[in-house]
Amino acid sequence: MDRPLLNRRLAEFGTTIFAEMSALAVRTGAINLGQGFPDTDGPEEVREAAVRALRDGRGNQYPPGPGIPELRTAVAAHQERFYGHLGVSCDPDTEVLVTAGATEAIAASLLALLEPGDEVIALEPYYDSYAACIAMAGGTRVPVTLRPDPESGSYALDLDELRDAVTDRTRLILLNTPHNPTGTVLTRDALAEVARLACERELLVITDEVYEHLVFEGEHLPLASFPGMRERTVTIGSAGKTFSFTGWKVGWVTATPELVGAVRSAKQFLTYVSAGPFQYAVAEALALPDSYYTGLRDDLRAKRDILATGLTDAGFQVFRPSGTYFITTDIRPLGFDDGFAFCRTLPERAGVVAIPNAVFYDHQDQGAPFVRFAFCKQEKTLLEAVTRLQRL
Numbered sequence: 001m002d003r004p005l006l007n008r009r010l011a012e013f014g015t016t017i018f019a020e021m022s023a024l025a026v027r028t029g030a031i032n033l034g035q036g037f038p039d040t041d042g043p044e045e046v047r048e049a050a051v052r053a054l055r056d057g058r059g060n061q062y063p064p065g066p067g068i069p070e071l072r073t074a075v076a077a078h079q080e081r082f083y084g085h086l087g088v089s090c091d092p093d094t095e096v097l098v099t100a101g102a103t104e105a106i107a108a109s110l111l112a113l114l115e116p117g118d119e120v121i122a123l124e125p126y127y128d129s130y131a132a133c134i135a136m137a138g139g140t141r142v143p144v145t146l147r148p149d150p151e152s153g154s155y156a157l158d159l160d161e162l163r164d165a166v167t168d169r170t171r172l173i174l175l176n177t178p179h180n181p182t183g184t185v186l187t188r189d190a191l192a193e194v195a196r197l198a199c200e201r202e203l204l205v206i207t208d209e210v211y212e213h214l215v216f217e218g219e220h221l222p223l224a225s226f227p228g229m230r231e232r233t234v235t236i237g238s239a240g241k242t243f244s245f246t247g248w249k250v251g252w253v254t255a256t257p258e259l260v261g262a263v264r265s266a267k268q269f270l271t272y273v274s275a276g277p278f279q280y281a282v283a284e285a286l287a288l289p290d291s292y293y294t295g296l297r298d299d300l301r302a303k304r305d306i307l308a309t310g311l312t313d314a315g316f317q318v319f320r321p322s323g324t325y326f327i328t329t330d331i332r333p334l335g336f337d338d339g340f341a342f343c344r345t346l347p348e349r350a351g352v353v354a355i356p357n358a359v360f361y362d363h364q365d366q367g368a369p370f371v372r373f374a375f376c377k378q379e380k381t382l383l384e385a386v387t388r389l390q391r392l
C-alpha cells in the first residue's frame with residue numbers, strides 16, 4: 001500500500017504532546033503540571049446529582065438532540081445571571097445547544113460554517129484542537145500571533161495584524177478569551193475592535209469562553225454582547241473547567257436560532273447526543289450560588305500566585321496570567337531557548353512536567369522559548385513542584 005492510511009488533512013497532526021509528556025511523568029514520577037486537568041473533583045453535591053440521575057433513570061437513554069430542557073434552561077439562566085447586564089440573553093428552546101464538551105462544539109461549529117477553502121483566523125498560540133478541526137472542515141487557518149511583552153509581563157493582540165489578516169476568503173474568526181495557553185483576557189477595547197472588524201467584513205466569530213469564570217484581573221466580556229455581534233457569534237461554554245469535571249464532557253453553544261440550527265446539523269452526525277445523566281447534574285451545577293463561582297476563582301488566583309512566585313524565584317520569566325489556569329514562562333533567563341528539549345529533560349532535572357508552547361504555534365520559532373505550567377492542582381502539589389524547580 002503506497003497510499004498512507006491517514007488522510008492528507010490530518011497527516012500533519014501527530015499524537016498530541018500531552019500523551020508523551022503524561023507518559024514521561026508516569027515513568028519518572030515527576031509532578032505533572034503539563035495537562036490542564038484539576039487533581040480534585042468538583043462539588044460533592046454536583047457529583048451526587050449525577051448519581052441521582054443515574055439511579056432515577058434520567059438520561060440513561062438518548063437525551064433530546066439539543067440537550068435536556070433542564071440544562072438548556074440552566075444555560076440560558078446562567079447567561080442571564082452573569083451577562084444579562086450587558087444585554088446578553090438566550091432562548092433555551094432555540095438558542096442553546098448542548099454538546100460533548102467544548103471540543104465537540106468547536107468541531108461542529110467549524111464543520112457547519114466552513115466551505116472548503118474558507119480562511120479562519122485564530123489567535124496563535126492556539127488550543128490544540130483548533131488547527132485539526134479547521135483542517136477536517138477543509139478550511140485554511142490564518143494565525144494571528146499574540147505577542148509577549150516582557151515589560152508588562154503579559155501578551156497582547158496586535159489589532160493591526162488582525163485587521164491585515166482578513167482577506168476576501170476569510171469566513172470567520174476563532175477567538176478564545178480567557179486565552180489558553182497565555183492567560184490573556186482580551187480587553188473591552190480589543191473585543192470592541194474585533195467586533196467592529198467582524199461587522200465591517202461580515203465575518204462570523206466562534207468564541208471559546210470555557211474559562212469565563214477563571215478571570216483574576218479584569219473581567220470577562222462575552223463577545224456576543226458587543227454591538228452587531230449577536231447575529232454573527234457562536235459562543236462556546238463548558239462545565240469541564242468551571243466545575244472541575246473535565247471527564248464529563250458537557251459543553252454548550254449559545255447563538256441565534258439560525259446559527260444554533262447550523263451547528264446542530266453537524267453535531268447530530270458527530271455524537272448525536274452524549275452524557276445523559278451528567279446533563280442533569282450540570283443543570284444543577286450552573287445554579288450554584290455566586291459564592292461557588294467566586295470561591296473557585298479566588299482559590300485558583302491563590303494557586304496562580306504560588307506557582308508564579310515559585311517560577312520567578314527559580315529563574316523563569318513569568319507571564320502572569322489574568323485568566324485560565326495556565327502560566328506561560330520564558331526559559332531564556334535559565335540559559336535555554338528550545339522548549340521541546342527543555343520539557344523533555346525537565347522531569348529528570350527537576351521532577352516536574354511542563355508543555356512546550358511551540359506545539360500551539362504554526363510559527364514554531366515564535367513559540368520556541370516558552371513553556372506552559374498548569375496550576376489547577378492541590379496547594380501541596382504546587383508547593384512541592386516549586387521546591388523542586390529551585391534546583392534549576
Ligand SMILES: *Cc1c(COP(=O)(O)O)cnc(C)c1O
Binds near residue numbers: 208238249
Ligand atoms: C479545555 C479546553 C477546551 C475543551 O473543553 P471540553 O469541554 O473538555 O471539551 C476547549 N477550549 C479550550 C481553550 C480549552 O482549554
